[in-house]
Amino acid sequence: MKRLLKDVRRRYLALHVDSVESFSSGELMSAVWNAVMKLYGEYGASQAGLRLISYEPQERFGIVRVGHRNVDMVRASLASITSIESRPATVHVLRVSGTIKALKKKTDL
Amino acid sequence: MKRTYTDLHLCANLNNLEQASRLIDKASQLGYSTVAVPMPKNVDVYMQSLRTVCRDLAVDFVTRVDLRPRNPDELLRDLRKCRRRFEIIAVLCDSKPVARQAAKDRRVDLLDFPQIDFRRRFFDLAEAELASQSLACLEIDAGRLLTLEGADRIRLLSSLRREVATAVDFHVPVIVSSGVSDPLLVRKPMELAALSSLFGPTGKLALDAVSTNPASIVTRNREKLSPKFVAPGIKLVRE
Numbered sequence: 001m002k003r004l005l006k007d008v009r010r011r012y013l014a015l016h017v018d019s020v021e022s023f024s025s026g027e028l029m030s031a032v033w034n035a036v037m038k039l040y041g042e043y044g045a046s047q048a049g050l051r052l053i054s055y056e057p058q059e060r061f062g063i064v065r066v067g068h069r070n071v072d073m074v075r076a077s078l079a080s081i082t083s084i085e086s087r088p089a090t091v092h093v094l095r096v097s098g099t100i101k102a103l104k105k106k107t108d109l
Numbered sequence: 110m111k112r113t114y115t116d117l118h119l120c121a122n123l124n125n126l127e128q129a130s131r132l133i134d135k136a137s138q139l140g141y142s143t144v145a146v147p148m149p150k151n152v153d154v155y156m157q158s159l160r161t162v163c164r165d166l167a168v169d170f171v172t173r174v175d176l177r178p179r180n181p182d183e184l185l186r187d188l189r190k191c192r193r194r195f196e197i198i199a200v201l202c203d204s205k206p207v208a209r210q211a212a213k214d215r216r217v218d219l220l221d222f223p224q225i226d227f228r229r230r231f232f233d234l235a236e237a238e239l240a241s242q243s244l245a246c247l248e249i250d251a252g253r254l255l256t257l258e259g260a261d262r263i264r265l266l267s268s269l270r271r272e273v274a275t276a277v278d279f280h281v282p283v284i285v286s287s288g289v290s291d292p293l294l295v296r297k298p299m300e301l302a303a304l305s306s307l308f309g310p311t312g313k314l315a316l317d318a319v320s321t322n323p324a325s326i327v328t329r330n331r332e333k334l335s336p337k338f339v340a341p342g343i344k345l346v347r348e
Contacts, residue, residue: 018293038258039307072303072311079300082255082293090293092139093300 009068011096012053012103015078017060019089025055028062031084032091035077048074053100063103071096112316114298115143115323117173117197117219118250118286123148123155128290130162135292137168143327145171147199150191171327173197175221181210188216196330199248205231212239218326219248219284222272225257227264232272237279244329246322247276250288251296251304266308273309283310284326285318 017023023031029052036045049067056062066074078091097103116136121129129146136144144163148155156172163170174195178184184200184207191198199219202208208231211217220240222230232247240247249269257265276283285305287295296304302315310318332338337345 072306075300075303076307079296079304080255088293090296092297 008049009098010049010065011068011071011098012100013064013066013071013074013078013096014094014103014107015062015064016092016094017062017084017089018092019060019084019087021084021087021089022057022060023084023087023089024057025052025062027085028052028055028091031081031089032064032074032078035081036074039077039080040073044073050074063100068098112298112320113142113324114140114320115145115171115327116141116287116295116298116319117145117171117284117323117326118199118248118288119144119146119295120252120288120290121146121159122290123159126158126162129159130166132290132292132295133159133162133168134166135295136287137166139295139297141168141298143169143171143324145173145197145327147173147175148195150174150176150187150195153194171196173199175199175201177201177203178207180204181206184210184214188214192216193334196327196334202231203229208232208236209239212236212245213243214245215243217243217245218330220245221248221250224250224253224265225261227268230268230272232275234275234279237275237281240276240281241279244326246282246284246326247272248284248286249273249305249308249318250286251301252287252289252294254304254307255289255294255296269308277309277314282322282325283314283318284322285310285315286323 048070051065053063053065075093081091095106119132121132160170172195174191176187197218199221200211200217201221202211273283285301298319301319305315
């Protein structure tokens with residue numbers, strides 16, 4: 001029988017926050033959502049399928065999940081971040097992978 | 110073959126070598142193998158110190174000059190003086206006559222336009238046609254996209270989208286550079302490619318704008334500046 005719904009394909013992005021300050025996961029995600037909404041609006045943000053999987057404030061390392069069609073959109077939004085909570089910061093994408101396991105393996109975690 | 114990435118516009122403060130070193134180090138960490146730093150056209154003292162910094166950081170250093178002539182005659186004079194001394198020549202086109210002259214001159218590598226003054230962005234169909242017959246490329250600094258906000262960024266994106274579409278139609282190569290002086294504003298090549306999807310190029314075209322297109326300018330000009338170069342396609346093999 002033909003399947004009516006396609007499987008949702010996702011990508012996991014390993015992030016590194018480049019800053020002298022440290023931020024909570026809430027502050028990071030607030031900055032990410034703001035960046036997506038500034039560049040693509042609420043409609044675009046709703047399509048991104050963005051979700052924080054994990055974040056380690058001490059190491060400033062996090063993993064977010066996005067829809068596989070929206071990787072470039074989220075990457076552009078992350079690149080447009082210049083501050084988090086009015087403190088200078090940059091978010092770099094270290095790796096992109098289809099599974100968390102592979103992502104952790106690729107980033108040597 | 111693995112792509113190598115080139116940033117042709119790192120605005121280092123030449124009076125502060127430590128800051129310049131940090132900026133180049135950041136670019137190197139983020140994956141650029143070749144960087145260009147604009148230098149004043151009359152002073153050569155910074156060239157050697159920057160070359161040393163880049164050699165220590167294992168980055169290929171490209172010399173660049175940004176010309177800002179007031180009229181076409183001044184542009185021609187500057188080109189005569191600078192072409193043999195710098196590997197990259199960029200012209201900031203402040204007026205239409207300068208933009209037209211820069212687009213048709215084969216000694217010009219990069220065409221730059223004012224980022225905020227949208228009425229002085231002269232990259233239209235005529236400019237693109239002239240540039241397509243010479244060797245000039247359209248350079249876009251991504252730094253402005255990061256610092257501008259709101260209506261200014263919207264207008265900049267709109268202008269860039271129109272210009273890039275024109276450049277692609279006329280086969281004028283587009284180059285995306287950082288154009289920043291703060292290490293925190295330097296972005297990875299893949300991030301610049303993603304940012305460039307905001308105004309047009311996506312996928313391979315966007316990656317070419319940060320790798321193949323700038324690298325080909327550097328290769329072409331180094332070949333021309335080499336003492337063995339005679340004419341395009343002819344070089345001295347043995348004396």
